[in-house]
Amino acid sequence: MSDDELLADEAPARALWLMTLADLALLLVGFFVLLQANQQLDPRALAAGLAEGFGAEAPAAMPVASYGVAGFAPGSATPPGTPAGLAAWARAELRDPRVSLTVTGATDGTAADVDPRSRSATLLAADRARAVAAALASAGVPDARLGLATAVRPGRRQVLVTLAFAGEQGKKP
Known part of the structure; x- marks a missing residue:
């Protein structure tokens, strides 16, 4: 065979x-x-559990749009004038309860762009974010929906306001 x-x-x-x-x-x-x-389950708990199971971090809010405030003087947290359009944009976008705003202050990382009191770039970035957030709050933007963050971005002395989809707030299936 x-x-x-x-x-x-x-x-x-x-x-x-x-x-x-x-x-x-x-x-x-x-x-x-x-x-x-x-x-x-709560959808956030389910997403966190799936991410943990695959060894990844839980997803954060999804960034959708951003608005920048640039032109800060080195070492200064005083905004060069918050654009009127920023407050109007923020109020209009926050009408949707599923979104949130994050105000991220940034320094350029040079020795000249640090907080004059503490010589810290992170504190200066936080001061810039707080100054823009305060300007937004005084223009009628609900401050409970504003988050603050800091960053060091080479060549950038700015504050970036980022709109993110945060999902349904306080709603359980």
């Missing part, structure tokens, strides 16, 4: 389509389990 005849006599133990069908059925069961878990 030749090798070709031996191979022709052997039939596969399972049909290939049956294994593919079993894989698809398991994926479908997993999908339905995920849907059921989504109905039982």
Whole structure:
């Protein structure tokens, strides 16, 4: 008997389509389990659990748009004049309860662009963010929806106001 005849006599133990069908059925069961878990849990807790399971960090708010205030003098936290359009933009965008604003103060990282009292770039960046946030609050932007952050960005003495989609607030399924 030749090798070709031996191979022709052997039939596969399972049909290939049956294994593919079993894989698809398991994926479908997993999908339905995920849907059921989504109905039982807070969506943020579910996302955090999935991220933890895959060894990733939980997703933060998704940035959508930004508005910059530039032109700060080195070592100064005094805004060069907050654009009137910034306050109007912020008020209009915050009408949607699912969004939040983050005011990020930045320094350029040079020795001249530091807080004059403490010689700290991070404190100067925080002071810049607070100054712009205070200007927004005095223009009628709800300060409870403003977050503050700092950054060192080479070549940039600015404050960046970022609009982010934060999801449904206080709503549980």
